[in-house]
Amino acid sequence: MKMRPILGALSIIALSVTPVFAEESLEERVKRLEDALQKAQERESREIERERALSPSNQYPIPAGPITDIKVERMGEEKVPLGFGSTGSGKLIYAKPFLSVPKATLGGYVDAMYNVMSRQNLDNPSRNSFGQQRLVPFIYADITDRVKFAAELEFERGSTNAPQTGDGSMSVEFAQIDYLVDERINLRAGLLLMPVGKFNLLHDSPLNDLVDRPMVSRIIIPSTWFEAGAGIYGTFYPTTQSKLDYELYAVNGMSQTAGAITDQGVRSARGSVSRDRDDNKAIVGRVAFSPMLGIEIAGSGYHGQYKPSTATIGSGNIDIFAVDWTLQRGPFELIGEAAWSRISNNNATGVAGAPIGPAGMFGYYIQGNYHFMPEILKKLAPTHFSDASTFTATIRWEQVDTDTDNRTIANGIGNRRELDRLTVGLNFRPIEDTVFKINYQHNTQNGAVGLVPAGDLGTSNSPMDGDGVLFQAATYF
Numbered sequence: 140m141k142m143r144p145i146l147g148a149l150s151i152i153a154l155s156v157t158p159v160f161a162e163e164s165l166e167e168r169v170k171r172l173e174d175a176l177q178k179a180q181e182r183e184s185r186e187i188e189r190e191r192a193l194s195p196s197n198q199y200p201i202p203a204g205p206i207t208d209i210k211v212e213r214m215g216e217e218k219v220p221l222g223f224g225s226t227g228s229g230k231l232i233y234a235k236p237f238l239s240v241p242k243a244t245l246g247g248y249v250d251a252m253y254n255v256m257s258r259q260n261l262d263n264p265s266r267n268s269f270g271q272q273r274l275v276p277f278i279y280a281d282i283t284d285r286v287k288f289a290a291e292l293e294f295e296r297g298s299t300n301a302p303q304t305g306d307g308s309m310s311v312e313f314a315q316i317d318y319l320v321d322e323r324i325n326l327r328a329g330l331l332l333m334p335v336g337k338f339n340l341l342h343d344s345p346l347n348d349l350v351d352r353p354m355v356s357r358i359i360i361p362s363t364w365f366e367a368g369a370g371i372y373g374t375f376y377p378t379t380q381s382k383l384d385y386e387l388y389a390v391n392g393m394s395q396t397a398g399a400i401t402d403q404g405v406r407s408a409r410g411s412v413s414r415d416r417d418d419n420k421a422i423v424g425r426v427a428f429s430p431m432l433g434i435e436i437a438g439s440g441y442h443g444q445y446k447p448s449t450a451t452i453g454s455g456n457i458d459i460f461a462v463d464w465t466l467q468r469g470p471f472e473l474i475g476e477a478a479w480s481r482i483s484n485n486n487a488t489g490v491a492g493a494p495i496g497p498a499g500m501f502g503y504y505i506q507g508n509y510h511f512m513p514e515i516l517k518k519l520a521p522t523h524f525s526d527a528s529t530f531t532a533t534i535r536w537e538q539v540d541t542d543t544d545n546r547t548i549a550n551g552i553g554n555r556r557e558l559d560r561l562t563v564g565l566n567f568r569p570i571e572d573t574v575f576k577i578n579y580q581h582n583t584q585n586g587a588v589g590l591v592p593a594g595d596l597g598t599s600n601s602p603m604d605g606d607g608v609l610f611q612a613a614t615y616f
Contacts, residue, residue: 237280247276247291248615250344256607260582261558262351266605272296273344275312290314290330293363311412313365321373327388328369330412334386334425335439336360336476337463344613348508348531349564350578351609354539355502358404359478360461366390366421367412380431387424391415393445393457403556404500404541405459405480408445417454419444433467455484470510477503497542504537527571533564557585558603573614581606 219225221234237243250273256266273295280288291314296307315329332340338356342363356362368390375383391411421443429435441459461478478501485496509532516524541556564578584604 242282243278243280245276245278246616247274248343248345248613249274250611250613252350252609252611254607254609256605258605260580260603260605261354261357263605263607263609266607270296275343285319287317287319288315289317312363323373323375324371325373326369327372330365330367331370331388331390333360333364333366333390333423333441334388335364335423335441335459336362336461336478337427337437337465338362338476339364343615344611345572345574345615348533348566348574348576349506349535349562350576350611351562351580353476353504353506353535354537354558354560355476355478355504358406358539358541359480359500359502360459360476361404361406361409364409365412366409366423368420368423370424382429384427384429385425388422389420390423390443392417392419392421392443404539405457408457417444419454433465435465437463439463455482457482472508472510473505474508475503475505477501497544497546499543500539500541501543502537502539504535506533506535508533523569525569527569529568529571531566531568533562533566535562535564536560537562559583559585574612576609576611576613578609578611579607580609 221231221236225231225234227234250271252270252272254263254265254268254270256263258266273293275291275293278288278290278292282288291312293308293310293312295309311330313330313332315327315331318326320326334340336356338353339360339362342352342356352362368388370386370388370390372386373384377383392415393408393411421441423439423441423443425437425439427435427437439461441457443457444454445457457480459478459480461476463476464474466473480500482496482498482500485498510529511532512524512529517526517528537560539556539558559582561581562578564576566574566576568574582604
């Protein structure tokens with residue numbers, strides 16, 4: 140305790156005043172020191188009792204401050220974790236762990252656009268229209284140093300009950316739990332973004348310099364593509380300058396139940412989120428190598444089983460392979476992606492012996508970006524144009540063929556889809572997270588024949604090759 144320091148201090152004081160009390164006997168001095176020590180001990184005892192009386196563990200907690208204090212009612216209850224051993228009723232909603240220990244971050248992105256087209260095309264079903272395409276809240280949480288959670292919710296075109304169009308949607312785009320073991324290998328499970336190509340992993344509107352997404356990433360790789368599954372991911376460093384990233388997951392297979400995969404692309408077969416109908420898992424993965432900063436090339440693939448129709452004609456396999464690349468040097472950037480798909484036993488009608496579904500598809504895009512910021516604008520309007528601002532001039536060429544083997548045309552009742560698109564654009568970013576875009580888009584559709592009703596890609600009687608101008612504003616928040 141504090142006895143020895145106090146006794147030492149009193150002894151020093153006593154020795155320092157000894158000359159003053161030279162006539163005092165030794166017994167009197169000792170008696171006086173003992174009295175002083177006893178008084179000091181009594182004062183210390185009173186302080187200890189007072190602190191003990193004010194301790195929270197010795198009094199009933201009084202809710203004051205955060206709303207989570209409402210759950211505390213009885214002495215010791217603050218130490219009881221939430222569970223079925225907890226008592227109470229209406230107040231239990233305030234006892235969630237994330238309320239008592241805040242650790243989640245909420246953000247997201249939003250975009251809005253306007254298009255003026257000669258007629259409809261793949262991405263713009265209206266010829267002249269405003270559109271609020273996406274509102275995507277993002278949630279991230281550090282549960283512990285090793286456990287992380289991330290999720291995106293997508294509200295598209297006003298959600299599912301939008302009265303003006305009825306073509307909106309609402310979905311959980313991904314929701315994954317990570318357990319960090321080591322930088323070279325980590326565990327992931329939940330609703331996962333499929334690592335086929337790079338665009339599916341980085342499809343946010345504020346990230347992209349053009350308004351519409353690449354056709355290959357919508358038709359051959361059905362972005363935005365997510366499935367339920369689990370697997371591993373990690374990073375290696377072969378040299379001091381290079382880096383190797385990988386992802387590998389087992390996921391639910393394709394969800395197609397009728398009509399098979401047609402010349403409209405693979406898009407309709409995505410999304411076995413709640414269950415695997417065929418009880419046959421698919422494998423998906425991506426390996427990306429960056430020999431130095433600013434250069435990356437990656438290969439990715441998907442292999443799984445799907446059921447071509449409701450008829451008893453067996454199951455088929457679908458394989459998708461993709462390569463993507465990123466080259467950056469100063470203000471210049473060259474990016475792109477190519478993807479191939481092979482589909483076996485593809486009978487689009489469900490009648491054995493009539494293989495009219497496509498067996499192969501191919502698509503690619505290549506895009507060049509040039510980033511610049513005129514110094515004169517920063518001098519003339521520094522509040523609008525700063526060191527964080529930039530302009531980007533962009534050009535993209537892309538092609539898609541949804542029937543590389545001409546099987547749909549050979550059977551006389553399908554449509555081969557060859558779509559070409561050239562897009563030029565200019566955008567302005569006041570800061571990196573916010574962008575205003577203007578694009579001119581030229582579309583060409585070849586090989587559309589037959590009598591199949593118009594779908595996403597159109598027919599010869601209803602082509603999807605409208606040209607025009609598109610505007611978009613997008614920002615993270």
